[in-house]
Amino acid sequence: MSGSDLHTQGLAQLARGLDSGEFSSVELVRALLDRIEAHDTALNAFITVTADGALKAAERADAERSRGETGVLNGLPIVHKDIFCTRGVLTTCGSRMLENFVSPYDAAVVERLAGAGAVMLGKTNMDEFAMGSSNETSYFGPVRNPWDLACSPGGSSGGSAASVAARVVPAATGTDTGGSIRQPAALTGTTGLKPTYGRVSRYGMIAFASSLDQAGVITRSAEDAALLLGVMAGCDERDSTSIDHPVPDYVAGLGRSLEGLRVGIVRQHFDAGLDEATAAAVREALAVLEAQGASLTEVDLPNLDLSVPTYYVVAPAECSSNLSRFDGVRFGHRAENPDDLLDLYCRSRGEGFGAEVKRRILTGTYVLSAGYYDAYYLKAQQVRQLIADDFRKAFTEVDVIAGPTAPAPAFRLGDKTDDPITMYLNDIYTIGANLAGLPGISIPCGFASELPVGLHLVGPHFGEERLLSTAHQYQLLTDWHTRCPEGYA
Amino acid sequence: MSLDKDQVQHIAMLARLRVADEEIADTVDKLSRIVDFVDQLSQADTTDVVPMAHPLDAAQRLRPDVVTETVRRDEFQENAPAVSDGLYLVPKVIE
Numbered sequence: 001m002s003g004s005d006l007h008t009q010g011l012a013q014l015a016r017g018l019d020s021g022e023f024s025s026v027e028l029v030r031a032l033l034d035r036i037e038a039h040d041t042a043l044n045a046f047i048t049v050t051a052d053g054a055l056k057a058a059e060r061a062d063a064e065r066s067r068g069e070t071g072v073l074n075g076l077p078i079v080h081k082d083i084f085c086t087r088g089v090l091t092t093c094g095s096r097m098l099e100n101f102v103s104p105y106d107a108a109v110v111e112r113l114a115g116a117g118a119v120m121l122g123k124t125n126m127d128e129f130a131m132g133s134s135n136e137t138s139y140f141g142p143v144r145n146p147w148d149l150a151c152s153p154g155g156s157s158g159g160s161a162a163s164v165a166a167r168v169v170p171a172a173t174g175t176d177t178g179g180s181i182r183q184p185a186a187l188t189g190t191t192g193l194k195p196t197y198g199r200v201s202r203y204g205m206i207a208f209a210s211s212l213d214q215a216g217v218i219t220r221s222a223e224d225a226a227l228l229l230g231v232m233a234g235c236d237e238r239d240s241t242s243i244d245h246p247v248p249d250y251v252a253g254l255g256r257s258l259e260g261l262r263v264g265i266v267r268q269h270f271d272a273g274l275d276e277a278t279a280a281a282v283r284e285a286l287a288v289l290e291a292q293g294a295s296l297t298e299v300d301l302p303n304l305d306l307s308v309p310t311y312y313v314v315a316p317a318e319c320s321s322n323l324s325r326f327d328g329v330r331f332g333h334r335a336e337n338p339d340d341l342l343d344l345y346c347r348s349r350g351e352g353f354g355a356e357v358k359r360r361i362l363t364g365t366y367v368l369s370a371g372y373y374d375a376y377y378l379k380a381q382q383v384r385q386l387i388a389d390d391f392r393k394a395f396t397e398v399d400v401i402a403g404p405t406a407p408a409p410a411f412r413l414g415d416k417t418d419d420p421i422t423m424y425l426n427d428i429y430t431i432g433a434n435l436a437g438l439p440g441i442s443i444p445c446g447f448a449s450e451l452p453v454g455l456h457l458v459g460p461h462f463g464e465e466r467l468l469s470t471a472h473q474y475q476l477l478t479d480w481h482t483r484c485p486e487g488y489a
Numbered sequence: 490m491s492l493d494k495d496q497v498q499h500i501a502m503l504a505r506l507r508v509a510d511e512e513i514a515d516t517v518d519k520l521s522r523i524v525d526f527v528d529q530l531s532q533a534d535t536t537d538v539v540p541m542a543h544p545l546d547a548a549q550r551l552r553p554d555v556v557t558e559t560v561r562r563d564e565f566q567e568n569a570p571a572v573s574d575g576l577y578l579v580p581k582v583i584e
Binding site (some may be wrong): 057100101102104196197198211233237240242243244246303306308309310313321324327328329330331332333334337338340341342343344345346347349352353355358359361362363365367375379380381382384385386388398410419420421424435436437441458461 | 506
């Protein structure tokens with residue numbers, strides 16, 4: 001294997017190459033840093049590239065390997081969404097507010113991956129504070145989709161998705177509050193896993209909506225996602241909502257066959273509003289599962305239509321509270337020459353936050369304000385319970401629920417920025433899993449208008465093993481996940 | 490419009506968020522559209538439904554009451570816009 005095609009390999013394959021001594025981690029990291037330099041001007045997927053730190057970490061990994069002390073990810077490259085705090089490295093969350101924020105500590109996810117030997121190459125671009133579905137709300141400019149540079153890669157983990165799709169890096173972390181891992185994975189032809197709420201520690205992950213946020217990964221295969229999840233998952237004292245639940249060997253579980261798998265199909269998923277070519281690709285993927293012995297059953301999620309409005313009460317409410325920490329005093333942007341303390345708060349926040357973040361803070365403040373709490377927040381938490389009950393009932397009959405990840409393939413930059421509701425409806429198929437705390441994965445299953453389409457699989461709480469094995473078995477039978485955008489081979 | 494300019498300015502004050510004059514019309518328009526959109530929740534029958542407190546019905550974990558953090562004030566204050574003698578500086582609040 002020559003150094004010039006290291007970028008084409010996934011994590012599992014790269015690990016075998018490192019193990020057999022075909023190449024070193026330093027050689028691998030150098031090749032990928034060159035790749036970032038060659039492509040990132042066009043993609044804008046990175047906010048920070050940590051070349052020096054990466055080379056030092058790669059040297060350490062090579063030295064450890066030569067002494068036989070290898071972690072499961074020893075020497076393997078990864079990039080982190082810029083929402084994860086990284087000690088001594090700029091952590092902006094895509095916002096002017098944190099334009100100069102250098103984190104004094106590492107997020108749990110960063111710590112665990114580094115502890116297993118992974119080498120961080122940089123921090124990826126994202127919608128500001130993860131609020132967006134197109135990466136257009138980033139203070140650092142939109143990310144471009146390698147499948148068509150005029151298109152959005154989705155969001156909010158758009159930089160992570162675009163860099164994995166463009167073969168710049170083999171894997172990236174992401175976060176998913178309403179679809180922010182799965183929707184960009186679908187729009188870029190990558191594999192995106194959002195674990196069960198509480199499966200991965202949120203410590204050091206800048207909070208957006210704390211009852212919905214969960215960390216996950218974007219990779220080129222379910223096998224690589226399984227490898228990373230095994231390292232990232234587990235209870236953490238520092239996140240009071242992380243759950244103490246055994247972590248299975250996700251890689252060992254990948255071999256489970258599709259025979260007897262009960263797949264639920266939601267009728268409403270295929271109603272008007274779903275792009276025809278997307279529907280066709282998803283139906284074909286379902287037929288592949290069926291041909292391998294899976295059974296398809298129709299399930300009903302009667303409150304599905306209410307998931308987007310429920311989300312747009314709950315998420316802004318929690319965001320308005322979480323983002324109150326940005327006060328211009330302890331860290332973050334501070335307005336010049338304030339008249340008084342109130343002016344300092346109002347102007348620092350007014351200048352530091354972009355339009356979408358402000359809209360969500362205002363929406364959240366409104367729905368929580370005196371006289372409106374019962375009508376909006378309490379009502380939304382009740383509807384959320386109904387939505388969770390629908391899923392609970394469905395999972396007594398099926399093992400996974402399958403459907404489209406997004407209603408259409410990648411859209412053009414600028415197409416949906418005028419109307420927030422049009423943008424919000426992009427997450428119609430993904431939001432339910434966040435509201436109910438369920439794991440979900442998006443895997444490539446074909447093309448529509450020459451752009452990738454994602455198949456979405458949702459499982460019951462802690463059902464990641466079955467999601468990953470289903471996705472892996474599908475990827476053994478198909479090659480959609482190996483397709484590469486033109487110019488990035 | 491379900492919201493007017495005065496309401497939006499009141500909410501902005503509650504949120505300690507300055508909305509510039511040139512942004513106000515667009516903010517009123519878009520917030521009204523969001524509020525109209527989420528208003529469809531009122532149609533749902535939620536009689537006797539217990540509002541969700543946690544997606545997994547989990548209770549908050551408790552930890553032993555022991556000191557785990559160390560003082561790292563100087564390091565933390567490196568990110569602060571204005572400090573002096575270990576204190577955070579703000580405009581004068583007491584006349």
